[in-house]
Amino acid sequence: MPSSEPIKAVRGMRDILPRDRAIWRVAEKAAADVARSFGYGEIVTPLIEHAELIERVGEDTDAVAKELYRFEDRGGRKLALRPEATAGVVRAYFEGHLNQEPQPARLFLTGPMFRYNRPQKGRYRQFFQFDVEAIGAESPALDAEVIEVAMTWLHELGLSDLKLDLNSIGDGKCRPAYLELLRAYYRPFKDELHGECQRRLETNPLLLLDCKVPQCQPFKANAPRVTDHLCEECTVAWAAVRRLLDAAGIEYRHDPYLVRGLDYYTRTVFEIFPASGSGSQDALAGGGRYDGLAQAEGWPSTPAVGFASGLDRVIELVEASGAEVIAAPVAEVVVLADAGLEVAAAEVARICRAVRSVAVDYETKSLKAKMRSANKLGARWVVLLTASEAERRVAQLKEMASGDQAEVAWDQLPERLV
């Protein structure tokens, strides 16, 4: 009887247990295989970064204000748990001198991210992302390429019923003029917008297009579209991305209301949704071009494009789609020995381990009970050992499926486990 409440997992944190680990492994392996097949190399960056790195990237968004895990270490440094991968990957690109290698640097990463959000299904405070970045080149072909990486990965996992939304939000050259146009369009309706949007009108008008509050919807349809006001270079890039996606056989929908709220985003933005998901706002992957980010971090201005995808959500969808991932048995062989034969049992297990995964049942239970648990674990063979057999260095080898059993010398076990 516990003397106090057992200590449970921290809110928003969860364990991935052995039986669930199989499908995670499939998803992670598919991610790595697809990324590598496009020439992307794996990078691992720290979970902890300077809080300032994240704050500069997120500026004064809600996300940074309310959702960042922020703390001080013993040396008084102000740090944060990474809420996304891009800021750290870009930092590592410069610190690791990848900018002096052939461009672009093609990088991918899978790992945990942290956001102090209210947990709900598919949303945890520690969650996992597959992140792909092409840094150091501005060709729109790379925009299309990272989209193709994302789509190929999701297809590999059996998610073929997908919807790709695409837009371009211009760059520092053409966007300021467009934003003025947008403000001019919205100003007459200012009083009819909801409070947050009234503020956005002056501070960040692009977000007006992204607003989901019902009262703000009627004004969207006639709002000027950013793709009608791109500069020469952005127009060319926008056309190139679409041409490349067409050629790759990737269908997309132009969503003129798909935007990003931060200044360093440029040109391409995209999001991938499950097509059958009742217009759900739960994106499986999202990304785009962020030519201004490196400079925002204090590095030389460097173009880049990438995407991030939440593994938790993708895996839930794969499971919901009914795909069966058969978990491998914990051990293919289980060694059952009478009490007092632990040394012999361990030695037999060591011999068998040359060819198969082996576990030893050290419980002091009846043989019947041990057989039952070996069966439940999915063992293909059991090796039974009595004192007199151990003395003679032989054992009973039983194949579970057929029930066949025979005496086998220890040395002969590996060749019988086939």
Added chain:
RNA sequence: GUGGCUAUAGCUCAGCAUGGCAGAGCACCAGAUUGUGGAUCUGGCUGUCGCGGGUUCAAAUCCCGCUAGCCACCCCA
């Protein structure tokens, strides 16, 4: 961060309206079966009724607070 629903055995849940002995199925353990798994039957174990307080002769049940989970919103750098 806002609103709603929920929390009872290891798991899934009933019981709560109208306060009165803590329940079922599954799982687990054992036996039927003289050291040998699966099917069947029989029996058995398992409870801080999420936590804390209040009302009451009496609280799983009613009230308040907290915590956690789920759903929607929000957010998704």
